[in-house]
Amino acid sequence: SVPPGVLPLCRRLPAWGRAVRQHPGLPLAPCRAFSNNKIQVEMNESSGVATMKFKSPPVNSLSLDFLTEFCISLEKLENDRACRGVILTSAIPKIFSSGLDITEMCGKSTEHYAEFWRAVQEIWLRLYSSNMVTLAVINGSSPAGGCLIALSCDYRIMAENPKYTIGLNEAQLGIVAPFWFKDTFVNVVGQRVAERSLQLGSLYPAPEALKFGIVDELVPEEKLQEKATAVMAQWLALPDHARQITKSMMRKTVLDRLVAHREEDIKNFISFVSKESIQKSLRMYMEMLKKKKS
Amino acid sequence: SVPPGVLPLCRRLPAWGRAVRQHPGLPLAPCRAFSNNKIQVEMNESSGVATMKFKSPPVNSLSLDFLTEFCISLEKLENDRACRGVILTSAIPKIFSSGLDITEMCGKSTEHYAEFWRAVQEIWLRLYSSNMVTLAVINGSSPAGGCLIALSCDYRIMAENPKYTIGLNEAQLGIVAPFWFKDTFVNVVGQRVAERSLQLGSLYPAPEALKFGIVDELVPEEKLQEKATAVMAQWLALPDHARQITKSMMRKTVLDRLVAHREEDIKNFISFVSKESIQKSLRMYMEMLKKKKS
Amino acid sequence: SVPPGVLPLCRRLPAWGRAVRQHPGLPLAPCRAFSNNKIQVEMNESSGVATMKFKSPPVNSLSLDFLTEFCISLEKLENDRACRGVILTSAIPKIFSSGLDITEMCGKSTEHYAEFWRAVQEIWLRLYSSNMVTLAVINGSSPAGGCLIALSCDYRIMAENPKYTIGLNEAQLGIVAPFWFKDTFVNVVGQRVAERSLQLGSLYPAPEALKFGIVDELVPEEKLQEKATAVMAQWLALPDHARQITKSMMRKTVLDRLVAHREEDIKNFISFVSKESIQKSLRMYMEMLKKKKS
Numbered sequence: 019s020v021p022p023g024v025l026p027l028c029r030r031l032p033a034w035g036r037a038v039r040q041h042p043g044l045p046l047a048p049c050r051a052f053s054n055n056k057i058q059v060e061m062n063e064s065s066g067v068a069t070m071k072f073k074s075p076p077v078n079s080l081s082l083d084f085l086t087e088f089c090i091s092l093e094k095l096e097n098d099r100a101c102r103g104v105i106l107t108s109a110i111p112k113i114f115s116s117g118l119d120i121t122e123m124c125g126k127s128t129e130h131y132a133e134f135w136r137a138v139q140e141i142w143l144r145l146y147s148s149n150m151v152t153l154a155v156i157n158g159s160s161p162a163g164g165c166l167i168a169l170s171c172d173y174r175i176m177a178e179n180p181k182y183t184i185g186l187n188e189a190q191l192g193i194v195a196p197f198w199f200k201d202t203f204v205n206v207v208g209q210r211v212a213e214r215s216l217q218l219g220s221l222y223p224a225p226e227a228l229k230f231g232i233v234d235e236l237v238p239e240e241k242l243q244e245k246a247t248a249v250m251a252q253w254l255a256l257p258d259h260a261r262q263i264t265k266s267m268m269r270k271t272v273l274d275r276l277v278a279h280r281e282e283d284i285k286n287f288i289s290f291v292s293k294e295s296i297q298k299s300l301r302m303y304m305e306m307l308k309k310k311k312s
Numbered sequence: 313s314v315p316p317g318v319l320p321l322c323r324r325l326p327a328w329g330r331a332v333r334q335h336p337g338l339p340l341a342p343c344r345a346f347s348n349n350k351i352q353v354e355m356n357e358s359s360g361v362a363t364m365k366f367k368s369p370p371v372n373s374l375s376l377d378f379l380t381e382f383c384i385s386l387e388k389l390e391n392d393r394a395c396r397g398v399i400l401t402s403a404i405p406k407i408f409s410s411g412l413d414i415t416e417m418c419g420k421s422t423e424h425y426a427e428f429w430r431a432v433q434e435i436w437l438r439l440y441s442s443n444m445v446t447l448a449v450i451n452g453s454s455p456a457g458g459c460l461i462a463l464s465c466d467y468r469i470m471a472e473n474p475k476y477t478i479g480l481n482e483a484q485l486g487i488v489a490p491f492w493f494k495d496t497f498v499n500v501v502g503q504r505v506a507e508r509s510l511q512l513g514s515l516y517p518a519p520e521a522l523k524f525g526i527v528d529e530l531v532p533e534e535k536l537q538e539k540a541t542a543v544m545a546q547w548l549a550l551p552d553h554a555r556q557i558t559k560s561m562m563r564k565t566v567l568d569r570l571v572a573h574r575e576e577d578i579k580n581f582i583s584f585v586s587k588e589s590i591q592k593s594l595r596m597y598m599e600m601l602k603k604k605k606s
Numbered sequence: 607s608v609p610p611g612v613l614p615l616c617r618r619l620p621a622w623g624r625a626v627r628q629h630p631g632l633p634l635a636p637c638r639a640f641s642n643n644k645i646q647v648e649m650n651e652s653s654g655v656a657t658m659k660f661k662s663p664p665v666n667s668l669s670l671d672f673l674t675e676f677c678i679s680l681e682k683l684e685n686d687r688a689c690r691g692v693i694l695t696s697a698i699p700k701i702f703s704s705g706l707d708i709t710e711m712c713g714k715s716t717e718h719y720a721e722f723w724r725a726v727q728e729i730w731l732r733l734y735s736s737n738m739v740t741l742a743v744i745n746g747s748s749p750a751g752g753c754l755i756a757l758s759c760d761y762r763i764m765a766e767n768p769k770y771t772i773g774l775n776e777a778q779l780g781i782v783a784p785f786w787f788k789d790t791f792v793n794v795v796g797q798r799v800a801e802r803s804l805q806l807g808s809l810y811p812a813p814e815a816l817k818f819g820i821v822d823e824l825v826p827e828e829k830l831q832e833k834a835t836a837v838m839a840q841w842l843a844l845p846d847h848a849r850q851i852t853k854s855m856m857r858k859t860v861l862d863r864l865v866a867h868r869e870e871d872i873k874n875f876i877s878f879v880s881k882e883s884i885q886k887s888l889r890m891y892m893e894m895l896k897k898k899k900s
Contacts, residue, residue, distance in 0.1 A: 209793045
């Protein structure tokens with residue numbers, strides 16, 4: 019399901035991460051719980067459902083390390099024939115993911131910016147085109163890149179808590195959401211809601227997120243697990259093959275667009291993030307976050 | 313309104329079926345009730361509205377014979393200047409149409425599969441591009457190809473009966489809805505509802521079909537006729553010419569896509585349906601239906 | 607923000623109208639209230655918000671003079687760095703704008719038709735691509751071209767009065783809405799609502815307009831001003847640059863389509879409006895309007 023030309027990040031992956039894909043005829047080792055550092059993966063072998071729990075304090079920000087681990091874990095599951103669905107959720111209270119890690123975008127080299135942005139693209143390409151059923155269980159706030167992760171899944175359940183917000187709020191920081199963030203958003207909420215929300219950088223409390231179609235269902239936080247199991251079972255009741263081809267047909271146009279403009283998109287990111295004005299506001303933003311903490 | 317290259321099926325049509333199109337200046341014979349076999353056509357000459365009643369027991373499945381007759385009847389009406397609108401409905405209780413006839417896809421020759429699929433394409437091309445106002449009066453369940461027929465009309469009224477369901481449920485049978493089924497669906501319900509529904513092969517009870525925009529209105533079954541007359545009158549109050557060009561402008565992209573990939577789409581169908589695994593599951597499915605009946 | 611090739615109308619503009627764009631480094635004269643004839647412009651220098659009040663009795667129809675003045679005023683504001691947002695509203699009770707002025711389309715020369723249509727295109731290109739926040743405060747009915755003006759803004763507030771209607775009702779007059787009217791409409795309400803509404807030439811009373819997404823909010827007429835100020839403040843709270851690029855990204859495809867087919871679109875308009883049958887029905891329509899008045 020991964021479009022051609024999508025693998026550069028994985029040249030850095032350990033060999034075990036790609037073994038199955040390269041030799042699809044080989045017998046598969048049973049996949050059990052594994053955890054590197056920032057993401058805890060549990061596999062229920064009877065249901066064929068894996069759960070990936072983001073556990074990168076304080077706010078599950080998408081650092082290069084986090085993205086690399088996310089990519090490795092996702093590929094491992096993708097290549098595991100016993101795994102048919104994956105649930106993405108957070109092990110940290112009140113936050114699903116805070117989005118891109120700003121420290122990766124501040125005072126680093128051009129090479130670092132390129133590597134970081136390629137990793138962001140990579141995780142989206144893999145998640146949006148995954149052959150598995152992907153279910154976001156949004157048990158906390160999910161701004162910007164965190165929202166993108168949720169939007170890239172097949173279905174979104176959110177905790178029924180108006181204190182949790184979700185949205186592509188890049189514009190509020192003076193940043194423009196990349197075209198493929200926009201495309202993914204339009205595919206979920208339609209052109210009009212996307213146009214207004216992206217311009218305003220809207221963060222929606224859970225009830226409004228439901229109203230505008232950003233998430234599919236709200237559930238009391240203590241029922242999230244139970245609901246996730248039920249929803250996943252409903253999706254897994256379908257034959258994989260027809261579902262996978264259907265998904266690919268629905269998402270192909272948008273996936274192809276990034277694949278076709280990937281290098282250009284990296285250059286744009288570098289040129290944007292290297293501006294002194296942007297560096298300055300990112301530094302100020304980080305100062306503000308530090309003060310807030312202490 | 314029919315795009316170029318759409319007429320191969322009609323080479324098989326009797327000459328009377330195409331006379332008007334070829335000689336648009338000739339006087340037209342008044343169109344009255346006619347019925348071949350599987351579709352009953354009545355023409356109300358004072359209102360200019362024809363009613364096509366599907367009457368092919370047990371479940372109005374879209375066999376090659378049904379599709380051919382459908383195509384002939386539709387073309388006859390299309391070429392009749394006195395006919396401005398057509399109502400599609402069923403003469404069989406509880407079912408609008410059960411969709412493609414599986415017996416046409418089972419144990420037949422490659423040539424037969426090609427002929428059958430071309431007929432399915434043909435009826436969609438004609439219906440989706442019809443110059444007439446097309447109104448689906450859905451007085452029973454309407455899965456898969458039956459749903460496509462309804463989606464291709466200008467407006468959909470459904471009986472307010474939660475036992476009647478409608479949807480593109482191909483995925484449930486392990487089949488992928490063709491891209492032009494998908495395009496037609498997206499044009500009605502939008503990308504997100506289509507993506508979820510096609511992957512899950514969802515069949516919606518009437519109230520949910522209304523909620524998701526698959527149909528435009530629900531009406532108690534005994535009021536369907538009356539409502540259909542009122543809705544048709546509303547559409548016919550508009551000047552034909554502007555309405556026809558507007559319709560063509562709205563649907564052109566999607567019509568052009570099938571016209572451009574028609575032969576490829578036929579090849580894909582043949583290659584899919586000829587697989588031993590598919591033949592096997594279709595045979596099992598037919599066995600199950602037979603047992604259910606007895 | 608204006609796409610290349612969009613400026614022919616402005617060759618007719620006085621030099622002051624383009625000075626700022628051509629010399630972006632020059633100091634700007636403070637922009638205060640100005641009014642030529644048909645549009646009253648007020649500038650609040652502390653908020654950076656201009657208000658354009660349509661004041662062309664009896665019904666703010668879009669004549670060539672009105673459009674030219676609209677274009678000049680809009681460009682003047684666009685080039686004024688102190689102006690970040692513009693509110694479009696009407697100074698005439700019960701009507702926002704009645705749409706294109708039919709007298710411009712009746713009994714005139716081919717050259718006149720071309721000039722008129724180019725001016726209609728121009729105002730849409732400028733408004734739809736404006737760098738300012740554009741807010742339509744719809745304090746009266748707004749059919750056809752009047753609806754297009756509203757649809758081209760970033761946000762629409764309408765008076766909560768069911769006697770006021772809005773919609774692209776061209777089909778009711780036997781006219782086909784141009785493809786870029788359609789594109790703008792689809793971007794606001796989606797494909798399905800646009801397909802049905804354009805074919806039926808639907809004019810929606812305010813409550814239905816809200817339901818179908820044609821406007822974003824209804825407000826009691828006496829609260830319109832207050833609400834407009836609040837909404838504008840919300841939009842202006844965002845950094846301009848990110849908002850502008852985001853807007854451009856969302857609207858580019860549709861803007862580019864007219865720019866690419868502009869001359870063809872003018873030819874189509876001339877060929878349509880020059881038909882004797884159309885001239886006849888426009889004359890009849892004007893007679894009807896005259897009788898209605900007296």
